[in-house]
Amino acid sequence: xxxxxxxxxxxxxxxxxxxxxxxxxxxxxxxxxxxxxxxxxxxxxxxxxxxxxxxxxxxxxxxxxxxxxxxxxxxxxxxxxxxxxxxxxxxxxxxxxxxxxxxxxxxxxxxxxxxxxxxxxxxxxxxxxxxxxxxxxxxxxxxxxxxxxxxxxxxxxxxxxxxxxxxxxxxxxxxxxxxxxxxxxxxxxxxxxxxxxxxxxxxxxxxxxxxxxxxxxxxxxxxxxxxxxxxxxxxxxxxxxxxxxxxxxxxxxxxxxxxxxxxxxxxxxxxxxxxxxxxxxxxxxxxxxxxxxxxxxxxxxxx
Ligand code: 13P
Ligand code: SF4
Numbered sequence: 001x002x003x004x005x006x007x008x009x010x011x012x013x014x015x016x017x018x019x020x021x022x023x024x025x026x027x028x029x030x031x032x033x034x035x036x037x038x039x040x041x042x043x044x045x046x047x048x049x050x051x052x053x054x055x056x057x058x059x060x061x062x063x064x065x066x067x068x069x070x071x072x073x074x075x076x077x078x079x080x081x082x083x084x085x086x087x088x089x090x091x092x093x094x095x096x097x098x099x100x101x102x103x104x105x106x107x108x109x110x111x112x113x114x115x116x117x118x119x120x121x122x123x124x125x126x127x128x129x130x131x132x133x134x135x136x137x138x139x140x141x142x143x144x145x146x147x148x149x150x151x152x153x154x155x156x157x158x159x160x161x162x163x164x165x166x167x168x169x170x171x172x173x174x175x176x177x178x179x180x181x182x183x184x185x186x187x188x189x190x191x192x193x194x195x196x197x198x199x200x201x202x203x204x205x206x207x208x209x210x211x212x213x214x215x216x217x218x219x220x221x222x223x224x225x226x227x228x229x230x231x232x233x234x235x236x237x238x239x240x241x242x243x244x245x246x247x248x249x250x251x252x253x254x255x256x257x258x259x260x261x262x263x264x265x266x267x268x269x270x271x272x273x274x275x276x277x278x279x280x281x282x283x284x285x286x287x288x289x290x291x292x293x294x295x296x297x298x299x300x301x302x303x
Pocket of ligand 2: 086087089200
């Protein structure tokens with residue numbers, strides 16, 4: 001096999017800095033392939049919390065790197081592209097959340113990890129797509145819940161638990177490009193295929209699914225299922241691992257439009273440059289980090 005000089009340099013610089021590369025399941029295939037760990041938001045936070053590396057190179061979007069910085073305050077966290085944000089996370093600000101809380105003084109705020117650190121700092125407990133049902137069910141039935149910012153994940157959790165919640169009107173623009181009609185058409189062409197979707201999809205899409213799971217949950221399901229064909233309703237970056245880990249199975253994205261442009265901002269070249277210059281450093285002010293940590297830690301303790 002011909003070795004890639006960029007990959008070699010990344011590996012040298014990783015040793016020099018005692019660095020670990022964490023990558024989300026939606027990253028470009030070549031970025032995933034040089035990472036020490038590839039996973040979903042929960043797995044990435046757990047890795048960030050336990051690593052003994054000095055430098056964490058976070059290949060994902062900004063809220064994920066921020067969470068790593070909060071969990072590892074004594075380490076340096078960098079992102080290859082500082083502009084890789086999450087539009088859903090930007091659909092709520094701490095100021096807007098404080099105003100909403102004034103209307104419901106005793107409400108418990110459950111925040112999806114796809115939020116900025118200052119929004120987490122205003123929340124009671126954090127959750128990810130893999131543990132949202134468990135986190136919400138840990139809150140006593142008689143307490144009212146404000147679920148932020150993803151109304152689709154909120155509606156999914158409500159339906160699983162048969163429990164009302166107040167939702168924020170946020171959503172993922174990438175997952176909302178996945179349409180129920182497309183799945184119905186694909187299912188008629190591939191009746192044996194299983195439909196596996198992420199809970200950020202709309203309720204009509206979720207209603208058609210054989211399995212609803214986080215990105216790592218989707219991988220686990222596909223790896224263990226006896227089905228040979230799968231219709232995949234999530235961001236298309238996940239196809240890299242699905243196909244790599246299951247060469248004998250067929251994975252069909254519902255639409256090639258479910259491509260998150262922010263996730264794809266990180267390239268192998270930018271990853272190399274970030275290690276060369278130790279940039280772009282992600283920091284969270286101490287006061288915010290302390291408050292956000294309690295919401296994140298409550299989640300990790302339950303996970
Ligand atoms: P996961 O936690 O399932 O990996 O999802 C993160 C995300 O941003 C989905 O759009
Ligand atoms: Fe945010 Fe959606 Fe991209 Fe995930 S896929 S990072 S929720 S915009």
